[in-house]
Amino acid sequence: MTTLAPPAVRVQEPTTAKGGRSGSVVWMAIPALLMFVAFGIIPLLGVIALSFTTWDGIGDIHPSGLDSWTAALKDPGLPHAIWVTFEIMFISWLVQTPISIMIGVFLAATKKYRGFLAVLYFIPLLLSSAAISITYKALLDPNFGLGAGFGVDWLKQDWLGDSKLAIGVLIFVVSWQYIPFHSLIYQGAVRQIPTSMYEASMIDGAGRVRQFFSITLPQIKYTIITSSTLMVVGSLTFFDLIYVLTGGGPGDSTRALALEMYQKGFMANLMGPASCIAVILVLSGVVLAQLLRRLGGRGDESMQEGV
Amino acid sequence: MFNSNISRRNFMGLTAGAAGAAALAACGSSGPSDKGSSSGGSGSGSASYWSLSGEPGEPIRQAAIDRFNKANPDTKITPTFFQNDAYKQKIKTAIGAGQAPTLIWGWGGGGLKSYVDANQVVDLTDWLGQNAAVKDKILPSSFGAGTVNGKVYALPVETVQPIVLYYNKKAFAKIGANPPQSYGDILDLIPKFNAKGIAPFSLAGQSRWTNMMWLEFMLDRQAGSEVFDNVFAGKAGSWSDPQVLEMLTKVQDLVKQKAFINGFSSITADSNADQALLYTGKAAMMVHGSWSYGIQKADGGSFVKDGGLGWMNFPPIDGGKGDPSNTVGNPGQYLSISSKASAADQETAKKFFSTTLVDDDEKAGWVKSGGVPVLKNSDSLFTGDDAQFLKDMSAIASGAKTFAQSWDQALSPTAAETLLDNIAKLFQLQVTPQQWVDNMNGVIGK
Numbered sequence: 001m002t003t004l005a006p007p008a009v010r011v012q013e014p015t016t017a018k019g020g021r022s023g024s025v026v027w028m029a030i031p032a033l034l035m036f037v038a039f040g041i042i043p044l045l046g047v048i049a050l051s052f053t054t055w056d057g058i059g060d061i062h063p064s065g066l067d068s069w070t071a072a073l074k075d076p077g078l079p080h081a082i083w084v085t086f087e088i089m090f091i092s093w094l095v096q097t098p099i100s101i102m103i104g105v106f107l108a109a110t111k112k113y114r115g116f117l118a119v120l121y122f123i124p125l126l127l128s129s130a131a132i133s134i135t136y137k138a139l140l141d142p143n144f145g146l147g148a149g150f151g152v153d154w155l156k157q158d159w160l161g162d163s164k165l166a167i168g169v170l171i172f173v174v175s176w177q178y179i180p181f182h183s184l185i186y187q188g189a190v191r192q193i194p195t196s197m198y199e200a201s202m203i204d205g206a207g208r209v210r211q212f213f214s215i216t217l218p219q220i221k222y223t224i225i226t227s228s229t230l231m232v233v234g235s236l237t238f239f240d241l242i243y244v245l246t247g248g249g250p251g252d253s254t255r256a257l258a259l260e261m262y263q264k265g266f267m268a269n270l271m272g273p274a275s276c277i278a279v280i281l282v283l284s285g286v287v288l289a290q291l292l293r294r295l296g297g298r299g300d301e302s303m304q305e306g307v
Numbered sequence: 308m309f310n311s312n313i314s315r316r317n318f319m320g321l322t323a324g325a326a327g328a329a330a331l332a333a334c335g336s337s338g339p340s341d342k343g344s345s346s347g348g349s350g351s352g353s354a355s356y357w358s359l360s361g362e363p364g365e366p367i368r369q370a371a372i373d374r375f376n377k378a379n380p381d382t383k384i385t386p387t388f389f390q391n392d393a394y395k396q397k398i399k400t401a402i403g404a405g406q407a408p409t410l411i412w413g414w415g416g417g418g419l420k421s422y423v424d425a426n427q428v429v430d431l432t433d434w435l436g437q438n439a440a441v442k443d444k445i446l447p448s449s450f451g452a453g454t455v456n457g458k459v460y461a462l463p464v465e466t467v468q469p470i471v472l473y474y475n476k477k478a479f480a481k482i483g484a485n486p487p488q489s490y491g492d493i494l495d496l497i498p499k500f501n502a503k504g505i506a507p508f509s510l511a512g513q514s515r516w517t518n519m520m521w522l523e524f525m526l527d528r529q530a531g532s533e534v535f536d537n538v539f540a541g542k543a544g545s546w547s548d549p550q551v552l553e554m555l556t557k558v559q560d561l562v563k564q565k566a567f568i569n570g571f572s573s574i575t576a577d578s579n580a581d582q583a584l585l586y587t588g589k590a591a592m593m594v595h596g597s598w599s600y601g602i603q604k605a606d607g608g609s610f611v612k613d614g615g616l617g618w619m620n621f622p623p624i625d626g627g628k629g630d631p632s633n634t635v636g637n638p639g640q641y642l643s644i645s646s647k648a649s650a651a652d653q654e655t656a657k658k659f660f661s662t663t664l665v666d667d668d669e670k671a672g673w674v675k676s677g678g679v680p681v682l683k684n685s686d687s688l689f690t691g692d693d694a695q696f697l698k699d700m701s702a703i704a705s706g707a708k709t710f711a712q713s714w715d716q717a718l719s720p721t722a723a724e725t726l727l728d729n730i731a732k733l734f735q736l737q738v739t740p741q742q743w744v745d746n747m748n749g750v751i752g753k
């Protein structure tokens with residue numbers, strides 16, 4: 001299969017990235033594209049169509065113009081859900097990123113005990129969100145949980161029943177679950193940095209801290225953006241975790257967009273407004289992903305110029 | 308979320324696309340998925356039946372189906388059992404997708420009405436007319452919630468379930484007090500129990516319908532049964548009644564006085580944690596459905612057997628308008644037949660209705676579980692350990708001037724969701740009584 005061999009990129013003019021070789025490689029995207037159209041684009045179009053209708057999920061679908069949109073946008077629950085979503089997104093990003101980078105850098109070093117630790121760190125990644133939620137819910141139960149069991153007073157808070165604490169617990173559990181995944185990404189990225197850079201800097205007299213800030217961090221810039229995109233876009237769709245842990249409660253304190261959508265669509269039988277929320281979710285995701293890409297520059301210049 | 312611009316072949320584009328796809332996949336898997344293999348209309352002589360899992364109901368339901376399948380070897384009923392809250396979503400999705408089971412288990416009321424409006428369930432009026440013997444075996448008062456627009460769409464089955472006030476006798480002995488005779492007594496008991504480190508009331512607030520049971524009784528005792536009758540009838544502004552505001556204020560006062568157990572808003576009823584709090588003595592009282600008796604008996608060790616559990620109808624509020632004999636709860640559970648099922652399966656279902664579901668084994672099974680059957684002439688079966696409880700429940704159910712159906716079952720799903728949402732916020736002190744009334748007036752008749 002000669003078509004599989006990509007031509008030498010360095011020789012190619014960067015301005016002609018779109019033409020020339022595209023004919024030989026584009027077909028490789030077809031399987032992914034088919035899946036994406038079948039499970040991404042078509043349902044998405046369905047949701048957009050549903051957002052202009054009134055449907056209770058059981059009977060007939062009635063087209064109703066902008067009725068569902070006005071109902072969804074007028075609902076005071078929507079701005080609240082957006083606020084909760086972004087609160088969870090931002091704080092969990094803020095917590096996860098530095099910890100993931102540090103663990104990733106730590107694990108990137110090839111030492112045997114670290115390999116052992118790596119296995120331990122990645123255990124949360126193997127558990128399902130529902131299992132994690134049920135476990136934490138049981139541990140944090142104010143009457144039967146850890147605090148009550150061991151008689152530890154500071155653990156006897158109403159962790160999931162107090163609005164502020166519940167959000168905090170949620171962010172903690174999200175971080176606990178996803179930090180291993182992002183550490184893995186960072187570990188890979190750090191291992192890709194040529195050791196020659198570190199050797200050169202050592203000769204120049206740079207210490208470990210200096211090396212971290214001057215070499216490691218700039219070198220994993222794109223990985224940070226990748227990982228941030230995954231965190232940010234992923235946090236839009238947190239559902240199972242919140243649903244099992246708090247059910248959106250207490251009251252509506254942790255009712256993020258995905259839960260609001262579920263509650264509207266499947267509990268209140270208002271498929272129209274629920275579809276509107278789904279469209280809003282999609283748009284926020286696209287906008288955020290694009291913003292993060294812009295933030296990282298064009299993304300096609302080499303990270304290792306001059307090496 | 309969907310970076311579908313595939314012409315850009317750089318790393319970031321692919322990653323963002325993958326993230327989008329992953330997010331989509333997450334969307335897809337988080338909704339209720341219907342993997343029920345046995346849908347109606349298969350015509351293979353196998354009617355499907357969906358119902359709730361868990362003690363004490365599941366084994367009795369299973370036993371009924373086993374009896375039927377044994378007696379009718381060529382027509383089979385295949386059951387699938389789901390957890391309570393999960394079932395409510397699943398059955399809706401299945402019916403909406405035309406994948407309903409032959410036998411649809413439910414609570415009647417507003418949910419049943421939405422199936423009727425969509426022509427998804429079979430009208431049983433004529434069939435019951437022809438089979439008067441079946442109808443005569445069932446308590447007449449249970450048919451109300453299975454009737455929509457004067458026609459019967461669901462057969463009352465299983466048990467009559469009034470909601471009652473349970474109490475732990477040992478907890479009362481600890482503070483040397485008697486069970487409350489009035490709402491005033493309840494208020495007096497709250498500080499006494501709190502001082503002893505016992506929560507006055509257990510409550511599974513995250514499930515929301517548990518809080519609703521409180522509101523149902525508080526509204527009835529304070530303002531009488533007419534307010535909710537008007538709401539149910541769709542009269543505009545029905546919640547705007549000074550008595551409703553008074554009742555809501557009282558409920559919020561209960562929360563402020565710590566009447567409910569610490570952390571109640573994160574406790575769920577599906578795990579039976581609220582009932583565990585009562586039988587372990589961490590809480591002294593609990594408002595719950597009569598089905599809770601069977602759960603406490605099964606899970607609470609010797610608690611029920613040793614006479615640790617007491618029960619009564621919710622006490623009257625001093626100066627309140629409601630009749631103290633009134634009760635709230637489920638006048639029965641309901642089975643409907645899917646109109647999408649094949650004629651043969653519908654016949655199987657009707658045969659199930661007219662034979663197994665009204666036979667003596669069915670009656671005895673529910674009595675044994677600690678429930679009052681919807682079938683007539685059960686009183687003679689009330690013997691043994693549970694006799695007193697069963698007699699009391701039967702007396703509450705038959706002696707009630709008004710036996711109101713649980714609100715979330717009586718109302719349409721749309722109105723019920725707003726109701727549950729606002730009740731949760733009320734208990735969380737996130738809305739004022741006036742806001743609650745305004746929010747609820749907004750969905751009357753929807």
